[in-house]
Amino acid sequence: MADFHSETMSVITNDLAPGQGPALHRHPYEEVFVIVEGEATLTLGDETVVVRGGEPPVVAPAHTAHAFKNTGTGRLVTVDIHASPVFKTEWL
Secondary structure (H helix, E strand, C coil): CEEEECCCCEEEEEEECCCCCCCCEECCCCEEEEEEECEEEEEECCEEEEEECCCCCEEECCCCCEEEEECCCCCEEEEEEECCCCCCCEEC
16 A cells, blocks of 8 residues: 645555455545456445446545445555545544
């Protein structure tokens, strides 16, 4: 995992093995998920979506509980863009 911070956003890159991913949490700002490679199953509030590398990004609205997991058979590479210069995470 690598991260980058600017005056308006934070960016995290992930490289996860099958079955890995963060537990349910939320932020007081939007988070955008870009799936670069692999397959992720994302929980966004009451919705569950499967996203594969190269598909359009998915947005978790502010204050919405969310999580994702590598549900593919290979590596999951993501870029997660937080609309905040610092991480503010509430683990649920």
